[in-house]
Amino acid sequence: DTAVSQTPKYLVTQMGNDKSIKCEQNLGHDTMYWYKQDSKKFLKIMFSYNNKELIINETVPNRFSPKSPDKAHLNLHINSLELGDSAVYFCASSQDSNIQYFGAGTRLSVL
Amino acid sequence: AQSVTQPDIHITVSEGASLELRCNYSYGATPYLFWYVQSPGQGLQLLLKYFSGDTLVQGIKGFEAEFKRSQSSFNLRKPSVHWSDAAEYFCAVGAGGGSYIPTFGRGTSLIVHP
Secondary structure, eight states: OOSEEEEOSEEEEOTTOOEEEEEEEOSOOSEEEEEEEOTTOOEEEEEEEETTEEEEEOSOOTTEEEEEEETTEEEEEEOSOOGGGOEEEEEEEEOTTOOOEEOOOEEEEEO | OOEEEOOOSEEEEETTSOEEEOOEEEOSSSOEEEEEEEOTTSOEEEEEEEOSSOSEEEOGGGOEEEEEGGGTEEEEEESSOOGGGOEEEEEEEEOSSTTOOOEEOOOEEEEEEO
């Protein structure tokens, strides 16, 4: 059983399109995150949700909108995709120990 | 503000040689410290963590790290590297509390020569 699963693994799309990435965790954790990893492997936090409520929203364009239907799911919707959005997006979850459990990532390529 | 510095972008070692990856942090209180490994095409996986107690911590895959408060360091070591250890390694600093966001270093890419 995969603890944190995200779909799709690869996403290739044209500029201007709208796309979503889904994330689910079966660890019973209260907190979920979205990270963006650029081509130089730098990992940047985008959003954090605790029990379905947004607690961290770093400087991210408002084209990015997270949605948490329940505490096991945190989806990422991206409107009007741009070339600079190409990256690997990671979902993660954690509980009290602050250890992050990561999904395998979604590689987004915007053409 | 907390920060993490991994001064080496790339490290190249021969298989069987020893390894040390450097990590320096800046944090106002006693930090929670982590090392994660990212294999190609995969997400990050926790190697080991330090919260308190013994400053030498053991992790998975034969890795260990030592917390040195006086040097603000948490270097990762392995006595004998295997080809499968080739990956990206991230040091991170955090604090207690489930919703606290850890700060990650920029990563060190480990290359292993046969």
